[in-house]
Amino acid sequence: MRWFFLILAIASITLALALGPRGTKFSSPPFMLFPDMDNQYKLKAQKPSFFFADGQGARPPVEGTVPLGLGAPLGDEAGSSRLDYSRGDSYYSTGLFGDFYGKGFPEELTMDEAFLERGRERYQITCTPCHGTSGNGAGIVSKYWAMPPTANLVDARVKEMPEGQIFWTITHGKGLMGPYNGVLPVEDRWAVTAYLRALQAAADN
Amino acid sequence: MGNIFPRWTNLLPFKILACLGVLGVCVIAVAWYSFTPKYTRVGYMPQQPIPFDHSLHAGQLGMDCRYCHTHVENSPHSNIPAAQVCWNCHGPGKVKADSPKLEPLRAAMDENYEGYTGQPIEWVQIHKVPEYAHFNHMAHVNRGVSCVECHGRVDEMPVVYHAKPLSMSFCLECHRAPEDKLRPLDQITNLAWKADDLDPEAFYAYVAGKTEASVDELKKGDAGKPWSRELIGSHLRQAWGIHPPQDCAACHY
Numbered sequence: 001m002r003w004f005f006l007i008l009a010i011a012s013i014t015l016a017l018a019l020g021p022r023g024t025k026f027s028s029p030p031f032m033l034f035p036d037m038d039n040q041y042k043l044k045a046q047k048p049s050f051f052f053a054d055g056q057g058a059r060p061p062v063e064g065t066v067p068l069g070l071g072a073p074l075g076d077e078a079g080s081s082r083l084d085y086s087r088g089d090s091y092y093s094t095g096l097f098g099d100f101y102g103k104g105f106p107e108e109l110t111m112d113e114a115f116l117e118r119g120r121e122r123y124q125i126t127c128t129p130c131h132g133t134s135g136n137g138a139g140i141v142s143k144y145w146a147m148p149p150t151a152n153l154v155d156a157r158v159k160e161m162p163e164g165q166i167f168w169t170i171t172h173g174k175g176l177m178g179p180y181n182g183v184l185p186v187e188d189r190w191a192v193t194a195y196l197r198a199l200q201a202a203a204d205n
Numbered sequence: 206m207g208n209i210f211p212r213w214t215n216l217l218p219f220k221i222l223a224c225l226g227v228l229g230v231c232v233i234a235v236a237w238y239s240f241t242p243k244y245t246r247v248g249y250m251p252q253q254p255i256p257f258d259h260s261l262h263a264g265q266l267g268m269d270c271r272y273c274h275t276h277v278e279n280s281p282h283s284n285i286p287a288a289q290v291c292w293n294c295h296g297p298g299k300v301k302a303d304s305p306k307l308e309p310l311r312a313a314m315d316e317n318y319e320g321y322t323g324q325p326i327e328w329v330q331i332h333k334v335p336e337y338a339h340f341n342h343m344a345h346v347n348r349g350v351s352c353v354e355c356h357g358r359v360d361e362m363p364v365v366y367h368a369k370p371l372s373m374s375f376c377l378e379c380h381r382a383p384e385d386k387l388r389p390l391d392q393i394t395n396l397a398w399k400a401d402d403l404d405p406e407a408f409y410a411y412v413a414g415k416t417e418a419s420v421d422e423l424k425k426g427d428a429g430k431p432w433s434r435e436l437i438g439s440h441l442r443q444a445w446g447i448h449p450p451q452d453c454a455a456c457h458y
Contacts, residue, residue, distance in 0.1 A: 004224050012231060022243050025250045025366055033240055038335040045282035047330075056325070121391075125269040129294070140266045145300045178293035183275045 093186055095167035102164035109190055119195030122188045126180060135199040148176060153196055154203035166193045242372040250366035251329040254309040255291075263360040263396075270352055270359075270394040277352075281341040285328050288313040331367050332356065338373075338456045349387040349441055353396040354379070360396045376456065380449035384438030387447070400434050408437065415444035 032038060043049055049057035091097055092106040105111060124133065132139040135153035142150060151158065158166070170189045173179040184192065238244065262268050271277060273286035292314045294300050295307055309326045311318040332355070334340050346352070352359065357368025369375060379386050389408070392398040413420045423440070430436055441447070449455075 001220050001224065005227070008228065008231065015235075019239070022238070023248045025248045027249075027251050029251070030246045030249050030367075032245070037337050040336040042336070044336070045280075046285055125271045129266065129268055129272065140268075141294065141300060144266070148298065176296070176299055178289060178296065180293075182287060182289060183272075 091164065092190075095164035095171065097164070100164075101162045101168060103162040105163055105190060105194065109187070111194065115191055116195055116198060118188065119191030119193070119198075122184060123192050123195045123199075126184060127192065130177070134203065135196060136203075151175075151177075154200045158196075159200050163193055163197075166196060242370040242375075246367050246372075247370055248366055249331055250364055251331060253329055253364075254326050256306055256364065258363050259359045259365055260361050260363045277342045277346055280343055281339070283342040288326055291326075331365060332371060334371060339458060340376075340456070346393050347390070348445060348447060349390060349393070349438075350379075350383070351386075351388055351393050351396065351398070354386045358396055377451065380451050380455075383447060383449050384442060385434040387438035387441045388434075389437075389441070400432055400437055403437060405432060408440070412440045412444050 043051070043057050045058075047057045048055050052059070089096075090106070091102045092108045095102060109115065127135075128139055130139040130141050130150045131137055131153050132150075137150040137152040139150060167189055169177070170184065170192060171179060171181045180189070262273075263270060273290050274283050275286070275290075277283040288310055291307075291310050295302055295304075295310060297315065301307065308320065312320045312322050313324060313326050315321060316323075355369055355371060359365055362368075388398055389403065389411075392402070395402075409420045409423050412418075412423060418426075427436060
């Protein structure tokens with residue numbers, strides 16, 4: 001009996017030391033006691049799938065189809081971005097009238113305080129890291145890293161830009177700026193454009 | 206007839222019982238302590254293909270969670286950003302473009318890179334509920350439950366690890382009493398937010414606008430109560446009409 005307790009104590013201490021207390025950091029996949037149905041053979045968001053030849057669960061839209069809730073590919077004008085976050089070729093979706101940048105906001109939008117507030121929120125999430133809270137191009141990135149100068153959004157050049165061109169630039173990027181069409185839905189891009197106009201007006205005073 | 210069993214065996218059954226009893230207690234103790242997500246999942250810190258530092262991006266630089274996790278507000282699934290989002294800042298000529306740590310990104314994005322594959326970066330999933338349960342991000346972040354309640358202070362983690370158990374009892378605890386987990390919607394991604402950051406006057410005005418009670422009535426009802434997460438949450442719960450479901454089909458569908 002004495003031996004039994006001795007062995008039990010040694011075994012417990014070894015086990016406890018080897019496995020550690022709750023919250024110990026580890027990098028191997030978590031141990032599952034009952035793995036039944038924890039991992040199912042279904043298609044999951046952003047997960048691989050053995051069903052498709054290339055192993056990717058996320059599929060690009062089949063050519064000529066329009067994904068529900070997302071827009072159609074814009075065709076050649078969209079360049080490399082296959083899945084655009086836009087639908088159709090109206091001014092609302094492209095910022096263009098034919099080959100020209102449009103001026104003013106599309107009639108599909110209701111310009112009110114909530115819309116501007118939405119624009120402020122999205123601007124602060126998406127644009128401030130580079131362009132800064134006030135739009136002057138002095139975002140946090142320029143404080144830590146030497147980068148070619150970021151566009152000052154409240155100077156005369158951008159002020160005179162038609163709304164359609166600002167929308168188009170957010171959609172497709174320009175220079176070093178990447179396209180934000182997969183990040184900002186169409187309406188949010190217009191909201192950011194509207195908020196930018198407010199920032200410019202504020203910079204004047 | 207002599208004794209078949211010598212005298213020392215008299216106590217043997219009791220000794221065996223005692224040993225088995227102690228062994229049983231030990232097994233139960235081990236199971237109680239470690240057969241739970243509090244033990245098996247908390248602390249999971251896998252190595253990622255790129256050592257992305259959340260404490261730098263979300264903490265020091267102050268970037269919003271939603272710069273990268275763009276669809277968390279309108280999708281059940283909070284997305285891992287596409288490589289394009291990383292590329293916005295770490296593309297050619299931009300921040301740390303030549304860092305060897307970013308090689309998987311260049312393999313995914315840079316057509317001029319020798320190791321270019323065009324394949325997505327294979328990030329390792331850390332937080333995961335069993336696939337017979339469903340967690341809807343959109344339903345939570347649009348109703349005042351911050352990222353921090355389930356993911357911990359990611360903005361302070363150089364390497365992200367599993368901070369909360371995400372077990373069924375963890376979910377149910379909050380669904381039974383969500384008050385101290387609710388916050389104003391504009392503070393959802395402010396992981397450091399605390400009750401003192403909220404201006405009581407503006408808050409009471411907001412709640413009064415959402416409910417039938419006036420600001421004075423609300424203040425009168427709160428007289429003597431400390432300004433706390435529970436107090437704020439109880440008002441928000443009423444203002445937004447939050448009734449977290451506790452039936453099975455709420456999550457298991």
